[in-house]
Every structure is written in structure tokens, then in C-alpha cells.
Amino acid sequence: MHILVTNDDGVLAPGLLALAQAMREIADKVTVLAPDRNWSASGHVKTLHRPLRVIEVELEDGSFAWATDGAPSDCVALAQLGFISEKIDLVVSGINPNANIGHDVTYSGTVTAAMEAAIGGIPGVAVSLDKPDNLSGPVDFSGAKRAAQRVVQWLSQQNGLPAEVILSVNVPYRPAEKFKGYMITRQGLRIYRDELVRRVDPAGRPYYWIGGQVPTAIDEPGTDYGALSAGYVSVTPIQLDLTSSRTRDWLEERQFITSLDL
Amino acid sequence: MHILVTNDDGVLAPGLLALAQAMREIADKVTVLAPDRNWSASGHVKTLHRPLRVIEVELEDGSFAWATDGAPSDCVALAQLGFISEKIDLVVSGINPNANIGHDVTYSGTVTAAMEAAIGGIPGVAVSLDKPDNLSGPVDFSGAKRAAQRVVQWLSQQNGLPAEVILSVNVPYRPAEKFKGYMITRQGLRIYRDELVRRVDPAGRPYYWIGGQVPTAIDEPGTDYGALSAGYVSVTPIQLDLTSSRTRDWLEERQFITSLDL
Numbered sequence: 236m237h238i239l240v241t242n243d244d245g246v247l248a249p250g251l252l253a254l255a256q257a258m259r260e261i262a263d264k265v266t267v268l269a270p271d272r273n274w275s276a277s278g279h280v281k282t283l284h285r286p287l288r289v290i291e292v293e294l295e296d297g298s299f300a301w302a303t304d305g306a307p308s309d310c311v312a313l314a315q316l317g318f319i320s321e322k323i324d325l326v327v328s329g330i331n332p333n334a335n336i337g338h339d340v341t342y343s344g345t346v347t348a349a350m351e352a353a354i355g356g357i358p359g360v361a362v363s364l365d366k367p368d369n370l371s372g373p374v375d376f377s378g379a380k381r382a383a384q385r386v387v388q389w390l391s392q393q394n395g396l397p398a399e400v401i402l403s404v405n406v407p408y409r410p411a412e413k414f415k416g417y418m419i420t421r422q423g424l425r426i427y428r429d430e431l432v433r434r435v436d437p438a439g440r441p442y443y444w445i446g447g448q449v450p451t452a453i454d455e456p457g458t459d460y461g462a463l464s465a466g467y468v469s470v471t472p473i474q475l476d477l478t479s480s481r482t483r484d485w486l487e488e489r490q491f492i493t494s495l496d497l
Numbered sequence: 498m499h500i501l502v503t504n505d506d507g508v509l510a511p512g513l514l515a516l517a518q519a520m521r522e523i524a525d526k527v528t529v530l531a532p533d534r535n536w537s538a539s540g541h542v543k544t545l546h547r548p549l550r551v552i553e554v555e556l557e558d559g560s561f562a563w564a565t566d567g568a569p570s571d572c573v574a575l576a577q578l579g580f581i582s583e584k585i586d587l588v589v590s591g592i593n594p595n596a597n598i599g600h601d602v603t604y605s606g607t608v609t610a611a612m613e614a615a616i617g618g619i620p621g622v623a624v625s626l627d628k629p630d631n632l633s634g635p636v637d638f639s640g641a642k643r644a645a646q647r648v649v650q651w652l653s654q655q656n657g658l659p660a661e662v663i664l665s666v667n668v669p670y671r672p673a674e675k676f677k678g679y680m681i682t683r684q685g686l687r688i689y690r691d692e693l694v695r696r697v698d699p700a701g702r703p704y705y706w707i708g709g710q711v712p713t714a715i716d717e718p719g720t721d722y723g724a725l726s727a728g729y730v731s732v733t734p735i736q737l738d739l740t741s742s743r744t745r746d747w748l749e750e751r752q753f754i755t756s757l758d759l
Binding site (some may be wrong): 277470 | 704
């Protein structure tokens, strides 16, 4: 099994190294190709308007990685389009030090890297760690490493995933022995607490921060956040087909087409 | 009705002006707040790491607009968080001169601007025009303007959309009188024909373009592309809950949890 490891926090992020090390323990081969900078909350990007550079970098443990000035999804596209010549069996993205739950999945570079894999026909897994907001000091990725290994090993036994689907794995911040278990979840509801902060620069011109408090979420059983808050590893299958069948019915009940065709 | 108009091609794009003009004909008030540059294929962005500037610009018809150095979704966030003090009833994004079908919806700034509206509880509509790839000269937005007006007028009669849902409207490139009609569709399958193009700079260092031919799609009845190719305006309801229920069943059938909990 040849695994491509990428992330959205940049090639030097500790979570990337943790994931690369975890995958090396279970895969035949691991290739690391990640952005050269942080792309958090940057969404699903395809860089067509400028060329991409790729350089070699050495990670903290002396292992080798590729770094590009493209986005997380560009890393996956580069690899799939032939920059990495050896066939890739699985793309694993992370470890994001913060949970990707609820609406986060549409913003998250960690998740969209896995989506890009699925678009190219390769199974994709996004791994995120629900680090406490107030944590100071280094992040302990050991639980998330173990969860990533378990999920990836299971997938390799199944020969991958259904088409057009990825797995988003969110891991509670505790050692693997303290997990309550694993749970298949659905996307929950984030509560963003963004605030617009207006400031004035030294020349008297205004500028605006999207600030406020870190988001919270509704703690509902069966959801990603519900699982995390109960101490479970949350595994949410995410699909690339965003069609809302329920809203198709809603439109039909309201004679949408006949009203417009008049 | 107060409509916020934005896009992902930038504030000076002809499609934005066309949309603003179309909305002014049917709304009480239209506010334009759009990126100061092109953000195509840039995905769902929330800019938290740097402040945003907002400046006043004059559009080609002498009307007034706001331009920001943020992404399309940032424009909507800025407006929702209070930069625009008057309550916004609807966000309409476009007119993108190229169709947003199949997997495009996860990359598209046009679509993610509408998603950002829905996350904030405001109905969002993305409007895209299926301009022929080989068209030279100015783009005729008249059909797309008419389609946008019809859909928005219908929505205003319904008091909006179900929660967590947006409409992605794709319009065939023809005058409104030549539309075959409107069709409620599902997301189809894009066929991307990307190729990695390796070049060498004057200093001898390699760089890489994600190039290749423009994407095509599978022409299947009931899909966005199927509707367009038959001459219909395609209206696809897009949901923000990306959970794949089918894959939850697939995982359960394969004893995912019990295998991992062992």
C-alpha cells in the first residue's frame, strides 16, 4: 500500500509529521507532499492561473517530504497527475490539530484534500484532532495517530471506499486507551461566533478582521460533535454529490417548474 | 427585498454588472460587495489570518459597489457580520460565465458564496452561464439575467428556501425565449481533463502547470449537464450537510465499528 500524506497546516506542522510516522508503520510506502504554508479555512482549490513550484524539504525526524506553493487539494492533484510516478492507493490528510465538524467540512483544506483524491478515484481520509482550545504547549497526537492507523488498516482490508465518498475522522483529545470507541456519525451543526472587528490603520483608513470566539457546536447524539464530546472517535462519511433530494421534493411540491414555465 | 450581489470573478467582471442590473429590476434594494480580483476555483474560504480592506468602486454603468481583498465567501461574511447594516434577504452570486456542474460545486467561489449565505441563515442562489468554450467577443448575459430574475422572484414568493440549502442555477447560452424550460436537477459527473505540464524556468528550475483541456461531463438525463445540453435552465438544490447516508449503511454492513472496537 502506497499512501500519500498531505495536510492544510503546511509541511512543517507537527501533525503532518505525526501522520507520516503513523502511516509509515502500516504502509509499504509513504509519500509526503504538502503545502509550504498554512492553508486553513481555504476550501477546495484548483490552481490554474499560476504555475506551482515543488521543493524538497527535510522533516524534523530527518525524513524527506515534498513542499509546494499550492493548496492542499493542489498537492493531491499534482501527485495524481503524475508528479508522483508510483501509483497511490490512498490519500490521508492531517492531522489537523482542531476538529473539522459540521460546516467546517466545506471550508477545511484537510477535508478538501481528501475530496480531491476521491474526485481522482483514490480513497481519501481526513484526520482531525479535537484539541482543547486552551491547550498550551505541544499537542499530543498519539491518540489521533492510533485512530488514523486503525481506520486506514480497515480500509485497506476493504479495498477502499464507495466512489465519490471520503471519510472524515475526528479524534477526541485523549490517549487511544481512553477512547470510548469508534462511532459512525453524521455532520452536526456548528455554531460560529464570528464577529466583525473594525480597526483603523495609522493612516486613518479602516480595515476589518473576521474575529470573535472559536466556534462551538450543538451536542446532538449521532453527530460528529456528539461523538467527540462523549469520548468517541467520530467517523463521518462525506459525499461529493451535494444534491439535496429533500429540496427537490420541496421544489416540486411548490410547482417550481410549472410556475417558471408559464 | 434587499439583495446582496457578489461573485468570484471580481468586481469588474461583466457578469457581476449583469446580475446587479437584473436584480435592481426586481428588488427594493441591491448591494454589491465583491472581491477585488478573480477567485475562480478557490473554494470556500474564511479569511481569519489577515484583515480585510473594503473600498468603494464605480461599475461600468456608473453604479456603486464595494470591493474587498477577501474571497467571495468573505464578502458574504462581511455583509452578514455587519459591514452592511441593512438586513439582507437574499444573496445572489454570479453570473459566472462558465457552468458550475458536477464536482465544480465544491471548487466554485460562485457556489461557496451562496453556501456562506445559507450558513448565516440567508437564502443563497448561485447563477452560472454555460458559455461555449470557443466563444470570442463579449458574453451575452441576457438569458442568464432573465433566469436569475425568474428564480429569485419565485423564491421571494416562497419566503426563501429550506435551511442549509442553496440553489445552483446553470443557464444554457441562448436567449430566454429559446429556453426549453426549467428543470430541477441533480449534480452530474464532471470529467476533468487536467494534465500536469512541466516547464523549466530561465534559471533551470522546474515549475508545474495544472493544464490540459477544459472539463466535459457525462450527458445523463436528470443531471445539471443533461439539462443544459438539452437547452433547459438547470436548478440544482445543493445541501450543506455532506453526510453520505448510503456510506453509513455500507460501513455498518461491513462491521466497521465492531472491527475497530476489538
